[in-house]
Amino acid sequence: MSELPGFTLPTVFDNPKGWGPSNSQPTGIFRDIPYIPFSKGDKVTRVANWINPTETRDTRDTRGGRRQRDQNQQAYGSNSAAAFAYAADEDEESFSLVDNRGTAMRKIAVRAVQGGGPRGGARGGGAMQRLGRGGRFAGSGRGFAGGFRRRFGYRDGAAMQRSASVAAEDDWQEMQEIQFNRMKDLRFDAGEPVEAGRFGTTGVWDPALDRLSVRLEKPLTAAPAARFNVSASDDPVLAKIAEENEQVKVLATDTVVAALMAATVANSAWDVVVNRVGDRVYLDKRDGGPMDFASVNEGASPPPPSEPKDAASINGASLLAQEARDVTRSLISQVTASKKVEFGEANPFSSAEGADANAYRYRTFNLGTQDAAPCLMAVRTEVDGFTAGAVPKQLFVRALTQHDVSAVGAGNVLDWRLRLDAQRGAIIATEMMNNSSKLARWAFQAMLAGADQMKIGFVARVSPRDRTKHSVLGVQTYRPEDFLGQLGLNEYNAWGIVKALVDLCLQLEEGKYVIMRDPNNPLIRIYAVPEGTFEEGIEEAKEGDENDNE
Template structure:
């Protein structure tokens, strides 16, 4: 049997016909995969004996053609592969300190029990393809009363003439927070629909593609009725800051005592929103049916129904914050507030709100897409035509209980959804997909869990557990 002939070139690399040059400092027998080195082709290789002690971020952006030719032109000219357009200038590749990859550790908001079984997984690529038009809502009932919005606030407040917000008053004021299974009106209306849910839970499902932080939703199916609940002290109530901008997300390594810890920032945002609401409304009030509880909460509740299919109605509890007089008409509105804790992230409300309001608004949409999408959907589900957005900043960057209202923006709900690139039909499509999964399951208890690190939501059976016994974090 004739031996195979190998064309070997002892002065270079590879077959002699290609004439790859020998690189000084690197032998042909070296294992290049184990070398942590840089090579300037045609010059000298420098080896580093030590290995990196951690992961590194690598810049994988493509370089322009001219830069590539400048960098590798000398090597290509030696092997006869480079164009002869111009001579390359030899440059040495220098080592630079690369930042260590930041690890993110987040816990799920509910402990996954060993006896739970996953029945479905919803991912963003699949969710993006979903769409459903539920048609017009049917007004079922309404309760409570709302105060009138202070129109003077829009013109009297500015970055040069800010308004002090009393966030301590907001802490002592009662706000509705009951979940669907604890709502007595849902119980009274149980024959009017097949599924019962609050707007807070519904919009969390509709915007799951934009959510980054973890959350959970508890589902009960019994005798043909389905109830979606949030857990006690649910993260769905939190108002996150800069959730959708990885470069500016609050540092999760901040100590729990720090005012810039993510949890503390969420609590601050909640106080700011409530303070903005309280400072924006006044008498007279408008009644929406009878008072729905002893606390006489300063909002109105509307129960609205949509049809997902023939004979399957979804009853949603929505909220209205205030009313404003326009051209002798009473226009319903929702009130929300964005707040900055670091002017370097927002661009500085005080400096730019007078001249660059559009830039500040666009920046908030970029940083808080999920939160603002929930706001827009809540307004749309309630049949509210306009949204008022307050821009709030800390009076002192190092103090989280003193705030200034610098500007109030009025925007049509539909326009806000368009600015957010938010599809109402896609939101209903995602929700309908979840409902179909539960409809095909037997009576029991189920849990939706947003993965803390991935854009994935999983649904588990939890039939052997009681919802109130779920261990939440």
């Protein structure tokens, strides 16, 4: 067995009095090697810093914050620059600067930005001069600072004022005022609803519509039948449910309940009529009011004008809302026209004057607490169709409309015919900003109805100047719960808002009241109004609605 190689430990020279070589070490092995003394303020991880503190490593970085921060840092090593400084006494005297072109070009650029050309004249502005006149961020009246306000209808320092959905009369008495910030923290769990009845006829979804694109657009056919929206007080099914169950204290429709749930995200004004009869509360819509129509771009800046300057304009807020309502009716009728299914009992609103094409699902929700007696709310919800298959899925169908991308109140949207297929995510995000209230109501309506899927169609005019002809460019499918999450809404907060308002209404005396969303402040007002309010124009509103259906 061969011997193992030997190993001799090197001599270690300890320096107990400082940092670096000790006096006992031979000086010859470290001759001509520079040494940086140690400073107590140095970080252990950066004892050796080979960067000249007069020229920091971030001098090439033009971000002032980082550069200033690094310049203010401590120079590691005590007087580290002195050990490695290089002095060139004779070399620097042999150099001289003979080209000042950089300085001259900087002066030219400054003159160009200020409006003059390289020679100070008006003709030599070049590209920068043109940007100053017509560029996006120029400041000559069409630029970012001034043009943004001009384009979107704002005046300097002035906020846009919206109109109330209904004007408060002198004999109205304000009972309550609720700030939105008090409503955002409300929480309530209504639990699982109880089925109370099914009525009407619905259809089966055509799966070919899920494959629509801009290149394969489908013309929209006008709905052959009407879709009524009867208030809770006039609903015979709700009256029967309340008669058979004494625990039902609140009667409402899904459009009204969804509006209350989405109160905090609403931009435009709305109102709900409250009829306190005996120990029950009826939450009614006002005939001809905002609950009968779907607003269009109410969150845009500015929204579509309520009174267009051009009397012949078809892009006013009221006409766009009416157009959106008719488009949704036509879309629901068309996408479920392939096959009809009896949803339940006969439609209670069909009569000799016309047939109602809606299908309804009545459900009761418990708004009572565990310690108190049950307080049931009966709600009429809408069912727009079912998917084909062994396990049909209940659908809630609505339509987003695009009228004219260049019109006032268009909401700075992308042209769907050019961008929908490639940039659908960006288009949906824009719609969530411009129509947050409408989309929130739809999501809550689908949740109240127990829908499995939401089908949202993108419908655009064939011509921007014709509001009667439309085409379906695509369809997007969501689960109601997922869609609420994308909108940043919470189901428990929505039920908390409804319960708080219902509890306030149950404490009121018998009579008629109005819950109004203030058009310009984030709050809700509750007014006591005289009996007979809003009843004068009911017949006229119904006649106008019937003419629209025809």
